[in-house]
Amino acid sequence: MFLINDDHLDKTAIICNDGNIITYKELKKLIENFGNNFEKRSLIFLLVPNKLYSIVSYLACLEYNLIPVLLNERIHNDQLINLIEIYKPKYILSERKIIHYDYLKDVSLEESNLFIRSKTYKTNLHKNLALLLTTSGSTGSPKLVKLTKENIVSNAKSISKYLKLGCDDRAITSLPFYYSYGLSVINSHLFSGGSIVLSKSSMMEEKFWNKINGCFVTSIAGVPYNYDMLLRLGIDNLKIPTVKKMTQAGGKLGWEKVKKINDSLKLKGIDFYVMYGQTEATARISYLPCESVDKKPKSIGIPIPGGKLWIENKKGLKISETMIIGEMVYEGPNVSMGYAESVESLSVGDVNNGVLRTGDLAYFDEEGYFFIEGRNNRFIKVFGNRISLNSLEKLIAKKGFDNIVIGEDDKIIIYIKKTKRVSIENFIKEISEEIGINMVAITIKQVDDFPRLDSGKINYKVLNT
Amino acid sequence: MTNKEKYNKVFMDCFNVSEDQLNEKFVYQCIPAWDSVGHMGMIAGLEEAFDIMMEMDDIVDFASYTVGIETLKKYDVLID
Numbered sequence: 001m002f003l004i005n006d007d008h009l010d011k012t013a014i015i016c017n018d019g020n021i022i023t024y025k026e027l028k029k030l031i032e033n034f035g036n037n038f039e040k041r042s043l044i045f046l047l048v049p050n051k052l053y054s055i056v057s058y059l060a061c062l063e064y065n066l067i068p069v070l071l072n073e074r075i076h077n078d079q080l081i082n083l084i085e086i087y088k089p090k091y092i093l094s095e096r097k098i099i100h101y102d103y104l105k106d107v108s109l110e111e112s113n114l115f116i117r118s119k120t121y122k123t124n125l126h127k128n129l130a131l132l133l134t135t136s137g138s139t140g141s142p143k144l145v146k147l148t149k150e151n152i153v154s155n156a157k158s159i160s161k162y163l164k165l166g167c168d169d170r171a172i173t174s175l176p177f178y179y180s181y182g183l184s185v186i187n188s189h190l191f192s193g194g195s196i197v198l199s200k201s202s203m204m205e206e207k208f209w210n211k212i213n214g215c216f217v218t219s220i221a222g223v224p225y226n227y228d229m230l231l232r233l234g235i236d237n238l239k240i241p242t243v244k245k246m247t248q249a250g251g252k253l254g255w256e257k258v259k260k261i262n263d264s265l266k267l268k269g270i271d272f273y274v275m276y277g278q279t280e281a282t283a284r285i286s287y288l289p290c291e292s293v294d295k296k297p298k299s300i301g302i303p304i305p306g307g308k309l310w311i312e313n314k315k316g317l318k319i320s321e322t323m324i325i326g327e328m329v330y331e332g333p334n335v336s337m338g339y340a341e342s343v344e345s346l347s348v349g350d351v352n353n354g355v356l357r358t359g360d361l362a363y364f365d366e367e368g369y370f371f372i373e374g375r376n377n378r379f380i381k382v383f384g385n386r387i388s389l390n391s392l393e394k395l396i397a398k399k400g401f402d403n404i405v406i407g408e409d410d411k412i413i414i415y416i417k418k419t420k421r422v423s424i425e426n427f428i429k430e431i432s433e434e435i436g437i438n439m440v441a442i443t444i445k446q447v448d449d450f451p452r453l454d455s456g457k458i459n460y461k462v463l464n465t
Numbered sequence: 466m467t468n469k470e471k472y473n474k475v476f477m478d479c480f481n482v483s484e485d486q487l488n489e490k491f492v493y494q495c496i497p498a499w500d501s502v503g504h505m506g507m508i509a510g511l512e513e514a515f516d517i518m519m520e521m522d523d524i525v526d527f528a529s530y531t532v533g534i535e536t537l538k539k540y541d542v543l544i545d
Contacts, residue, residue, distance in 0.1 A: 202501035203501065204504045204524070204525060205525055206525040225502065229501065232505055232509075233525070234521045238521070383502050428481075429481055429498075432497065433497050438500055440506050
């Protein structure tokens with residue numbers, strides 16, 4: 001079965017929120033029961049939290065050839081309706097009510113409801129397409145990453161190899177399921193015969209830490225802001241004796257913090273892995289071997305097993321010298337087929353041919369370690385959520401505001417033209433709730449006019465975060 | 466400013482709420498702004514306002530507006 005190896009059937013696969021233990025054998029059975037309910041090769045939106053039925057539905061889709069789009073279960077309704085209108089999925093699985101004239105509630109599955117499209121719509125899906133993940137889901141951007149089964153399996157295999165995962169490894173769902181990093185933790189542990197502890201709580205809750213100790217969790221994954229929390233909570237005082245590995249990805253954690261965390265975790269006997277990746281490459285692209293963290297805390301490390309990284313100059317030629325900055329390019333079996341921006345593009349095959357231009361500017365040193373220096377594109381990570389600044393501009397423009405959005409990690413700055421129409425505080429609150437990002441990340445600045453280049457295009461360079 | 470005023474101001478500033486919303490029903494995740502990110506900001510605000518350093522257990526235990534009043538007693542901050 002997809003991701004499940006028959007050698008592991010008697011082992012624990014999942015420990016549920018209520019403490020219930022599910023073996024691989026039981027998981028397989030649940031997947032079989034679930035998968036039989038659907039028409040094959042249809043599109044399904046999964047708006048599911050970190051629960052057992054979510055993992056079951058995801059695995060069943062892959063096993064029974066349904067194509068899931070994984071979405072944040074708390075996505076704002078306007079954004080959700082926008083995605084429904086564009087992709088016209090045959091099914092929607094959600095704990096929320098879906099209010100749309102084309103959809104009717106069919107059955108209740110666990111805590112969730114299955115909605116079926118009443119109007120027939122023939123979606124052409126490419127034969128290799130297996131999974132769709134969002135690029136900037138909370139802004140309602142229709143841009144999705146198209147992944148194949150080979151992408152998922154090869155990335156899980158690479159991760160399993162460099163993290164040396166096996167049956168004794170047990171991860172906790174500290175990250176959302178729809179997020180490529182969170183999903184990669186699940187995929188790689190299942191692939192390796194390890195287990196997953198389901199948790200709804202965050203690192204700021206006592207329940208989370210009780211679960212780690214009570215369920216003998218061995219590995220924790222976090223984005224930079226999770227590590228900021230750990231530093232704030234006092235990482236030295238953390239008592240988590242069962243934990244053996246901690247990983248970080250989903251944005252840049254400053255090197256001083258990397259060093260501090262590594263020093264502290266080393267004393268506890270925990271290996272700390274700094275990693276880099278993109279949803280366009282399923283999840284993982286590179287990792288910093290834990291023995292190198294001390295020596296090269298600024299590095300994103302070396303390519304994952306099975307992948308290659310190199311740097312290209314502006315002309316698209318490979319740079320062979322060390323320390324020269326150019327665009328980082330990745331090649332590997334985990335590189336997606338490409339993007340979908342409309343329902344028609346779901347029928348299109350692989351356009352990447354295993355090569356991904358990362359949009360990150362980087363160089364490599366004499367030992368082949370890569371270092372990121374900047375970004376070529378307009379994506380930022382805010383508390384682990386990937387936000388397209390362009391999509392956010394569009395979302396705000398729809399509200400009738402001429403605007404420019406700039407940002408850096410964990411920080412969004414919105415420029416709007418001076419107006420009396422709006423209270424800044426309420427505007428921040430509105431945007432915050434719509435994109436599901438805590439308002440502390442958002443600043444609004446009112447300006448008379450926007451800086452422009454001679455061409456009339458916005459001059460982003462003169463706007464500073 | 467009294468301790469109560471300082472305490473309320475941290476909540477009002479961090480979560481963009483009015484004073485009349487601050488009661489025993491004001492708990493973790495009761496509004497979108499009080500998520501784990503907001504929690505961290507609120508703790509930082511309290512530490513600054515009362516010049517204290519809170520322990521990990523107290524931070525993760527701080528589940529509501531009223532629980533917080535009890536927690537702060539440990540740091541000799543009395544909110545009446």
